[in-house]
Amino acid sequence: MDKESRPADFFVAGGTLRPDAPSYVKRPADDELFHLASAGKFCYVLTPRQMGKSSLMIRTAHRLQQDEVHTAIIDLTKIGTDVSVEQWYLGLITRLKVQLALPVDLDAWWTERISLSVVQRFTDFLHDVVLAEIAGPVVIFIDEIDTTLNLAFSDDFFAAIRFTYNARASDPTYHRLTFVLLGVTTPADLVKDRRRTPFNIGQGIDLHEFSREDARVLQRGLQATCLEKGEPIFDRIFYWTNGHPYLTQKLCLTVVEEGDGSWTDERVDELVDSLFLSEEARKETNLQFVRDSVNASPQRRKLLSLYRDVHEGGEIPEDERSLDQTRLKLFGLVRAEKGVLKVRSEIYRQAFNLDWIKANTPTDWTRRIAVISTFLVVLLAVGLAWLIPRQREQAAEARAQAFIDSFQSTTSAEVRISSLAGLFDLPGYEDQARQLFRGLSSEDQLALFDLADPEEVGAQLTTVVQGLYADLEDDGHGNALLRAMAQVLRKLEDPIAVNLATEIEQWVEGRGHYAQRGYQQAVDAYEVALRLNDHNPGTRFDRGRAFAGLEDYYAAQDDFEEVVRLDLEWLSKVKEFIEGDPDLFEHLGTHRDANPDLATHFPTLTPTPTPTNTPTPKPTWTPSPTNTSTPTATPTNTPTPTFTPRKSTPTFTPVPPTPVPTQPPQPKKTEAPPPTQPPPTQPPPTQPPPTEPPPSPRPNTPTPA
Numbered sequence: 001m002d003k004e005s006r007p008a009d010f011f012v013a014g015g016t017l018r019p020d021a022p023s024y025v026k027r028p029a030d031d032e033l034f035h036l037a038s039a040g041k042f043c044y045v046l047t048p049r050q051m052g053k054s055s056l057m058i059r060t061a062h063r064l065q066q067d068e069v070h071t072a073i074i075d076l077t078k079i080g081t082d083v084s085v086e087q088w089y090l091g092l093i094t095r096l097k098v099q100l101a102l103p104v105d106l107d108a109w110w111t112e113r114i115s116l117s118v119v120q121r122f123t124d125f126l127h128d129v130v131l132a133e134i135a136g137p138v139v140i141f142i143d144e145i146d147t148t149l150n151l152a153f154s155d156d157f158f159a160a161i162r163f164t165y166n167a168r169a170s171d172p173t174y175h176r177l178t179f180v181l182l183g184v185t186t187p188a189d190l191v192k193d194r195r196r197t198p199f200n201i202g203q204g205i206d207l208h209e210f211s212r213e214d215a216r217v218l219q220r221g222l223q224a225t226c227l228e229k230g231e232p233i234f235d236r237i238f239y240w241t242n243g244h245p246y247l248t249q250k251l252c253l254t255v256v257e258e259g260d261g262s263w264t265d266e267r268v269d270e271l272v273d274s275l276f277l278s279e280e281a282r283k284e285t286n287l288q289f290v291r292d293s294v295n296a297s298p299q300r301r302k303l304l305s306l307y308r309d310v311h312e313g314g315e316i317p318e319d320e321r322s323l324d325q326t327r328l329k330l331f332g333l334v335r336a337e338k339g340v341l342k343v344r345s346e347i348y349r350q351a352f353n354l355d356w357i358k359a360n361t362p363t364d365w366t367r368r369i370a371v372i373s374t375f376l377v378v379l380l381a382v383g384l385a386w387l388i389p390r391q392r393e394q395a396a397e398a399r400a401q402a403f404i405d406s407f408q409s410t411t412s413a414e415v416r417i418s419s420l421a422g423l424f425d426l427p428g429y430e431d432q433a434r435q436l437f438r439g440l441s442s443e444d445q446l447a448l449f450d451l452a453d454p455e456e457v458g459a460q461l462t463t464v465v466q467g468l469y470a471d472l473e474d475d476g477h478g479n480a481l482l483r484a485m486a487q488v489l490r491k492l493e494d495p496i497a498v499n500l501a502t503e504i505e506q507w508v509e510g511r512g513h514y515a516q517r518g519y520q521q522a523v524d525a526y527e528v529a530l531r532l533n534d535h536n537p538g539t540r541f542d543r544g545r546a547f548a549g550l551e552d553y554y555a556a557q558d559d560f561e562e563v564v565r566l567d568l569e570w571l572s573k574v575k576e577f578i579e580g581d582p583d584l585f586e587h588l589g590t591h592r593d594a595n596p597d598l599a600t601h602f603p604t605l606t607p608t609p610t611p612t613n614t615p616t617p618k619p620t621w622t623p624s625p626t627n628t629s630t631p632t633a634t635p636t637n638t639p640t641p642t643f644t645p646r647k648s649t650p651t652f653t654p655v656p657p658t659p660v661p662t663q664p665p666q667p668k669k670t671e672a673p674p675p676t677q678p679p680p681t682q683p684p685p686t687q688p689p690p691t692e693p694p695p696s697p698r699p700n701t702p703t704p705a
Helices: 028-038 053-066 085-099 106-112 118-133 145-150 154-169 172-176 216-241 245-258 265-277 279-283 285-296 300-311 323-331 346-351 354-360 365-384 387-408 413-425 430-438 442-447 458-471 476-489 495-515 519-532 537-549 553-566 568-579 582-590
Strands: 043-046 070-075 138-143 177-183 334-337 340-343
Touching: 028 043, 028 053, 028 177, 043 053, 053 070, 053 138, 053 177, 070 085, 085 106, 085 118, 106 118, 118 154, 118 172, 118 177, 145 154, 145 177, 154 172, 154 177, 154 495, 154 519, 172 177, 216 245, 216 265, 216 346, 245 265, 265 279, 265 346, 279 285, 285 300, 285 323, 285 354, 300 323, 300 340, 300 354, 323 334, 340 346, 387 413, 387 430, 413 430, 413 458, 430 458, 442 476, 458 476, 458 495, 458 537, 476 495, 495 519, 495 537, 519 537, 537 553, 537 568, 553 568, 553 582, 568 582
Parallel strands: 043 177, 070 138, 138 177
Antiparallel strands: 334 340
């Protein structure tokens, strides 16, 4: 600490610390965020209030600038929420222009594109201005993102950010642009419309409380005033705060402002009571945020019930998929310690005690009324149980028939798109929509996506493509349809449509590589498509075929198992391909445990020899010693196995036993099918020498037993 500065100037309780603040406590999140942002990774830091997010952001931006990375920090609270969508986006890019020193006449640039949507103008600005004017990497920090949750248009904003991430697959320029989001919310809450793809990109960074070791810099600040009592005083403060940044800084600041070294544990406890636990402290900002967050939640009863269990010492395992647990963490009430939920600090335990829980848990009037009215509800339900579902069913049937009639009575591509979209949106009529499409001629199917003005059917076009594209075959017509779909989607301004177009383009590109036996290039293209949508069984099936071409049979089996899990209707295609590839089929038979769910669909994976009148040894298959298209070995008897590969491959015939030699040779083998009967007591006879050299086995193919 600077000798000329006052001890009270060392601590900062509330607000953002400057990058060189002496009381800044470095945590693991500092290096994690810096390294990820430097590598161009999308990140988000979503934690409770006053945990040091903004200070972390300022310090990370400063470190990046020292590495010649261009940075911009957008505090969304400065743009406000009582603005139009155009004012909001214009305010956003105005701050980007200023902070990145972009030489653009923003008013003229914005006006020239007045015919475009504001989302399109925003993404164009990032590509055509930011990335065009700046040659190096750019990191944009978006702070206070929870202020967007009440904006009607916030879904489009986060979809646009996701678009810049997905666009890296087709435009390498976007690799230089990175976003870091900070706020008090969950990724699931960023996109409110459940019909849209959730915000599922980026890596979350956990910003925990100060550890006792990390917080020694604060202890030294206390020691400058309290001398040898600095450490025991800080120990007591840490007992109460558990390293919570704001609570710790505030207690330390108050102690040094007192300027009195006679601090005991009891006096620190009195200070805690005065600042956070007394009636006068009810308006303390940090604790008030917790109260307001809980009381404003529609799930208040469930959240308080869960918090009660934690407060009473119950062993509640952490579940990162639980929205209730995530919200309690964001409100600040709980934290995870060694996989178990704990109250965040002793101050919180005292401030939000059982009395507070009881006082704030709403009375469940609904449940009380339900107990009284259950009998009436049951009677009413019996009377209406058969009526309401039938009425709904009739209404759905009428709507579906109207869409079908509309589709069949016109040749207009726009009307047909709207009709198919209507059927896809009706639960239970998706197959009907696909049947109508398949009933068209090949020319009419292609014409469906040759639209003069795709924006006229916009979201309906996206719905139809999503309903149809996954089932298109890998043939000339199927791939032509996929290319037509991608081309027309590119004409839409919706980032969802553009992402879908990119996925389809990568899928078709992979199929092209596969057709040319470029299996690794095909896998690379399929993986880009799967990053955009990992629920398309068609892409995963095609990648499984490419893995089989590479003889990576474990990966192929994984993909085929996932295909069947995603859509059981693909099982017949999966079985046809596996049974048509003897090496893959044999690998699945000898490695059933690797993919047991897939193997259950192949009950007879091991060959069984035909019974004879004499003891028959385990069948032994040997490739033919000739180079003909269907080689054969010379058998000494005629038993044959029931298993026959479906591909054109060497035929296998079992070899009968011969008298045991004195020292039988031990053939070296890499793999063998599991035995179907006890091994013979005598080894197979020595094969007669082939008339020609045997064909070379495929790499990694198990040597026949």
